[in-house]
Amino acid sequence: MNRLPIVAGNWKMHKSIAEARALVEGLKPRIAGLAGVEVVVCPPYTAIAAVREAAAGSGIALGAQDVFWKEKGAYTSQVAPGMLVDAGCRYVIIGHSENRGRFGVPEPEMTEALCRWFGETDESVNAKTKAALAAGLVPIVCVGETLEDRRAGRTDAVIAAQVERGLAGLSAGQVAGLVVAYEPVWAIGTGETCDTPEADRVCGVIRGVLAAGFGDGAAGSARIQYGGSVKPGNARELFSQPHIDGGLVGGASLESDSFAQIVRAAVP
Numbered sequence: 001m002n003r004l005p006i007v008a009g010n011w012k013m014h015k016s017i018a019e020a021r022a023l024v025e026g027l028k029p030r031i032a033g034l035a036g037v038e039v040v041v042c043p044p045y046t047a048i049a050a051v052r053e054a055a056a057g058s059g060i061a062l063g064a065q066d067v068f069w070k071e072k073g074a075y076t077s078q079v080a081p082g083m084l085v086d087a088g089c090r091y092v093i094i095g096h097s098e099n100r101g102r103f104g105v106p107e108p109e110m111t112e113a114l115c116r117w118f119g120e121t122d123e124s125v126n127a128k129t130k131a132a133l134a135a136g137l138v139p140i141v142c143v144g145e146t147l148e149d150r151r152a153g154r155t156d157a158v159i160a161a162q163v164e165r166g167l168a169g170l171s172a173g174q175v176a177g178l179v180v181a182y183e184p185v186w187a188i189g190t191g192e193t194c195d196t197p198e199a200d201r202v203c204g205v206i207r208g209v210l211a212a213g214f215g216d217g218a219a220g221s222a223r224i225q226y227g228g229s230v231k232p233g234n235a236r237e238l239f240s241q242p243h244i245d246g247g248l249v250g251g252a253s254l255e256s257d258s259f260a261q262i263v264r265a266a267v268p
């Protein structure tokens with residue numbers, strides 16, 4: 001199955017409007033005319049409009065970092081799927097570990113009570129994914145185990161449960177168009193990458209769960225990214241694995257040169 005690699009920059013809570021514009025302007029010439037890879041940037045909500053303008057005509061697609069599952073209503077602070085479409089987004093990240101209250105770099109002030117405020121669960125991931133699909137967005141559904149999960153030998157079970165619950169009730173056709181991002185929590189922002197064979201193995205586990213739930217066709221079409229300390233120096237090796245179809249990049253997507261190098265590494 002020939003899957004088009006997809007490299008997405010998750011800017012997280014970084015970049016002012018002017019900085020966002022400058023980053024896209026720096027990125028454009030560095031990836032101009034590049035074929036064989038889909039490029040997505042996911043700025044904070046406040047910079048989406050500016051990035052849309054700066055990226056116009058460049059082939060760089062726009063994504064958001066989260067979405068709510070309702071179309072409209074009294075949900076202060078939330079953003080509806082249709083609003084993201086209206087703002088020019090094609091993609092949306094759903095279920096990032098940081099929204100599940102799990103941080104790669106230990107943050108002492110993030111007590112359990114504060115983490116609960118983020119509130120993301122497999123159930124909310126499922127509701128958001130369905131709503132995003134209904135609005136015509138492409139969800140990038142994030143899954144990943146913590147260091148504690150890994151040490152306890154439950155990586156595969158945790159990942160399988162996140163995929164099954166997060167995608168419950170979807171059709172095979174919907175799953176075929178999905179992007180799933182495997183992001184081991186302990187590798188996010190830590191500089192520690194999951195070693196390549198293991199990253200590919202877990203992405204293969206995800207593909208197996210998709211096949212069992214939705215059939216081989218859907219599993220063969222869905223794209224699975226690796227995320228967690230992807231850098232120019234490790235991207236090519238990671239992206240050349242059979243089950244890894246590109247990456248979800250945090251820190252290294254905040255600078256045009258490093259992100260462009262990572263994008264180029266996804267082109268076979």
Ligand code: 13P
Nearest residue numbers: 010188189228229250251
């Ligand atoms: P880093 O690339 O900074 O480790 O972040 C990965 C990530 O969380 C992308 O969503």
